[in-house]
Amino acid sequence: MLRQIEGSRAVAEAVAACRPQVIPAYPISPQTHIVEALAELVSAGSLAPCEFLTAESEFGAMSVAIGASAAGARAYTATASQGLLFMVEALYNASGLGLPIVMTVANRAIGAPINIWNDQSDAMSQRDCGWIQLYARDNQHAADLHVLAFRLAEQLSLPVMVCMDGFVLTHAVERVDVPDQSTVDAFLPPFAPRQVLDPGDPVSIGAMVGPEAFTEVRYLAHLRNLDALERIPALAKEYGALAGREVPGLVTPYRMVDADIAVVALGSVLGTLADAVDSVRADGIRAGVLGITAYRPFPFEQVRQALRKVRRVVVLERAFAVGVGGIVSADVYSAIRTPLWTVVAGLCGRPVTAGSLRGMLREATTDRLKPLTFLDLDHDRVRRELRAVGGAR
Amino acid sequence: MSVQPVKFYQVGSWAAGNRLLRPEDRSVQADPQRANSLTSGHRACQGCGEALGARYVLDTASRVTGGRIVAVNATGCLEVFSTPYPESAWRLAWLHSLFGNAAAVASGVAAALRVRGDRDTRVIAQAGDGGTVDIGLGCLSGMFERGDDVLFVCYDNEAYMNTGVQRSAATPPAARTTTTPVVGAVPGNRFGQGKDVPRIAMAHRIPYVATATVADLRDLEAKVAKAIGLRGARYLHVLVPCPLGWGTASGDTIRIARLATQCGLFPVYEAEDGTVTATTPIRRQVPVEEYLKAQARYAHLFAPEPRRDLIDAIQAMADHNIDEYKLLDGE
Amino acid sequence: MSDKPFAITLTVGSSLANKTGAWRTQRPWYVSRQPPCATACPAGQDPQQWLYHAEEGYYEAAWRGIMAVNPFPAVIGRVCYHPCQAACNRASIDEPVGINAVERFLGDEALRQGWTVPIGPLTGERVLIVGAGPAGLTAAYHLTRLGHAVTVRDANPRPGGMMRYGIPAYRLPRDVLDAEIARIVAMGVTLDLGRPVGDLRAELAAGEFAAAFIAVGAQRGRHTEIPAGDSARVLDALSMLHDVAEGEPPLLGRRVVVYGGGDTAMDAARTARRMGATEAVVVYRRTRERMPAHDIEVEQAGEEGVTMRWLSTIAEVGEDRVVVERMRLDETGFPQPTGEYEELPADAVVLALGQDADLSLLSSSPEVAVARGAVTVGADLMTDLPGVFAGGDVVDGERTVTTAIGHGTRAAAAIDAYLRGDAAVPAGPVREPATVDGLNPWYYADAPAAVRPRLAAARRVDTFDEVVGGLDVDTALFEARRCMSCGNCFECDNCYAVCPDNAIVKLGPGKGFVVDLDYCKGCGLCATECPCGAIDMRPEQT
């Protein structure tokens, strides 16, 4: 049903429609509105049967999800930022054990300095933890991706992280067609675990594995993860047909057909980028946007195809690797193997404006853009600070 | 003349079984059909107290529930020696996740069972002292506080044995570990540190908290059976001597555990809803020396010259337990 | 299962493929040790072995265990001084097991139930036994079981020897004695009573008997020269007890002095009390500590009003008094006269100074060596005369009913072997002793000895009723179960329970346990925690 609704609420209702059976949660901004809404739905009895547990930490919350999933229950939780980092050990365990947990990450920067605002440093720091990572471009996408995530997770016996920009999406009240129960039920069958803790048919889950088999275990996990690249488009198509709308799957090209400069990005900035692209095209700059939804596994082939004819590629990063630069850039580069520009923008909630993006595009097309650029960087401030520490360069 | 009730004085209630007892009155471990939840072929050291404790606990739980148990295991010796690929020594539904999260994982399993309407299957979480009193305490406290339907069993061998005998918050004063070497004025572990986790558990006002050792099989089995019979969060703290870490003969594991209780250093008791309701009295009291002397980790208390001061301090701890838990107030 | 995630998820119980027995440097070994009670029993019984049955309430099986050695459980259960209990390891925990009381209970139970012992196929051999005392009748019992025809001759009109003529009825009721003898006779033993054997050589000349067993006992009371007036009444304890047993009690008067310090002296004094003596004084030349009489006898005599005069000898006996000289012990512990005299009123003096065997039946057999009044025999109790054996009080050794029964049993075995032409009696396996430090006493719950009820001491003085009562069913069971089964497995399941590797296999009731060497790591827990020390750890040879 079409609603003017807050992103967190829309996601909570989409998750509830997926009939999760165990929801452990530990509060952290900007994830709170999601779990608050789910707590309300469980208490009200409109999500049943379901156990909502308030954990003592994010580490505890993910651990409860691990136990629940291993015991055959559909498990869901949500977190952000420091909370995701506090979970790290358990994240690797959940993927290593092949437990199809679904988790929302309300993307937020990582301290220090302590902060609460949006960027994607948190999820990016966990790109290698073995979870599938999907990034929502808006709240409709976020709601739909959760439904898709449960089916995908359970098909592959792998955990899935649905990333949505904190505040920018979680707290934005937008028009969303909230997935209704009948549509979800038609798409998502009851959880049939690949392995379950059953006294009637006992197994030992979580063995210690040494050099004799660990490489094979990892390689098999890699193949299973890659399998998602085949399944995501199919699932997006199937679910989109049921829901009556297009659901972006692996990647989303915008005006890429004749583009000779493309911006690659993830998340809520894609909408603003589209506006910027439209306006620079009015100035004759043939720009396009390649939105990436599935970041893990990385859709190398789709990215290569989409950027095949493009002369200039800019990767817009909402996080960055200190001492290196772009994070997504590295993946895009290994897909296309041609030089590209990395633009780090919107760290910790700094607005990414259409104006700045237009400027960026103009600089890129006129070859004035540095290979690694920090959008809207306060150069005076930086110079002053460098002088102050005597480290002028 | 007064006819005395016929008892089995040959072994009383102390040995595992007795051909004079009805099978149902014998200990679970005397049963030829016992579950052997942790079966042969595991890689525990000779005389491992933890291997013994785990089988005692799980076989009893298995008998009481008719085999409907799920065990969640923290990282540690027990996990490593029981399930090195490609062999598992467990004969029940078992899950190992991480070092510090056994309680939380068990909470998740319990939640899953609850939501599936399965009230028959019972959940047991097990960890060593490190996984319980140190890295696992946060999750454990959360499990207690929420009252999740889990029996958490700590197999306490008083140090991190899996990693090579380093100090834990359960390591007793004066004990030598690789991180509390025998140098300085007070060799071995410092006095006045450590946590009394059974007491911490009691402070959560959970329905059942008990301590036990591998030296008193029937007491241990009775406590497991009682705990399984209750709902909500329950905690069992079992002393399991480690021949490797304690420097004892592999055949002395049970004898050492017995000495720990008989000298008063390890009080054996039960608590319900936060209050001590029963203690197991000392039967043959011994001075702490007898317990300490048998262990290489305390060798520095006796040679090169005896450290009377430290031994007295340890005796004082035992005496304090004896007073606090009225361990000499007879049966 | 292939559908399980590779390596991370494993099949339960798959560790059985890992044979940890390879780690072992030593292995547990189930052993059987010799319990101290068995070592101590003069009759050669193994109390632990029959207590094992009694613990389960299998009283007949327990009784048959006794009967394999001793045909007089009811008698021994009363008159034995039970060295088995003195040796019992349980003494170091609380009190010795009341083996003797259980034996008596079993003996009485057998008489109540009328249990009997089968006899083997007849061999056609005939054996002569001289003396119907404990040694003779025991030998007759065993030989009869083995199928030999036995004739027992005795000078007395009734069988039992010292059991009848030496031990007063208040210690051994005659119905009990008669019943246990009757059971032996009923097996086909020929009793030839009131028929003394004057000359054994002559007796055997007829060739009727292929072997003989001399068990005439020590019937002759020792005498000492004491100046006595014509009217002084001086009796010999043995004949006094004999006459009392025959129902012709001698006149003693009100004041009786008994001279001597053995059990017979106590019997005489206590009998005198029962015959109406108001004063019964035992005069003995040494101290209480050096008195040969068993403590229980002295104790009970005291309870019955018998008084003692230590360090005293009788110097002279008058009509109504005796003169007593005080003695002192010299450094060697030997009593020396002091020259101090005093008088005691006495209507009669009973001499209990020890007994000698009457060996006149060997007068025409000089080849049979005799030393210090005892027949010399070999380990098999055979005299120098082939086929002629001797036992009981006529040979050297402790003069108790229990010892005599032991001789009877050994002699029977030796005679049987002799008749079969076998050389030696097959000796049982030699077992290591089960010492108390081999036990793990923790597992034995504390238990006091069952109370053995006694008649009020006051009643004893005017009746010959039995002084010491017996155990009832409950207390007998109770007492039997106090046995710790030293050195021998009693299936407590400890080894099975304490093995961290499940490497002990339980074979089932009565079958014990075996070690699964595929998995036993040799930790030794089973040996340490075995309550009774029935497991050894033995090094693996490398």
Next chain:
Amino acid sequence: MFQVRIHGRGGQGVVTAAELLAVAAFAEDRYAQAFPSFGSERTGAPVAAFCRIDDHPIRTHEPIAAPDAVVVADPSVLHQVDVLHGLRPDGYLLVNTGRSAAELAISGAVTARLCLVPATDLAREHVGKPLPNAALLGAFAALTGLVRLDSVEAAIRQRFSRPVAERNIAAARAAFDIVHAAQREASNA
């Protein structure tokens, strides 16, 4: 696209106001996007909320830099934050106050489209609490004509329980009427 910025203090419900405005637009089958100024401001601190309204789907997620209208729910922030920042020269400025522009020291030159409404007084009168949101939305509808009064009422009904909703609707109508009357005066003058 029409963009609104609402200023106030934490706890005064400016975020709710922006949301109600978006819902009102949604009720007219238009596209809207409401969002708060993301932060951890506590009660009493100056806060802002935003709302976009358009006839086409809204793709951008950048903050609003150049609003077409600014609503000041609490005049005490007037000289604390630059409420006029980025306001279009012909933009609307709606201030909750019972006083005059002079008293507030806002020079009339700021914008031609200045509107003062005693929303808090109206709230006290109709709602019984000093919560000016509904009144301000009523005034906003009258001032800009961007959304209809009945759409505002629908949004209020959707958000609040019936009695509370009705009281707020009364306040909204009162404010609407005041502004409407004032506008007619101006146009007649």
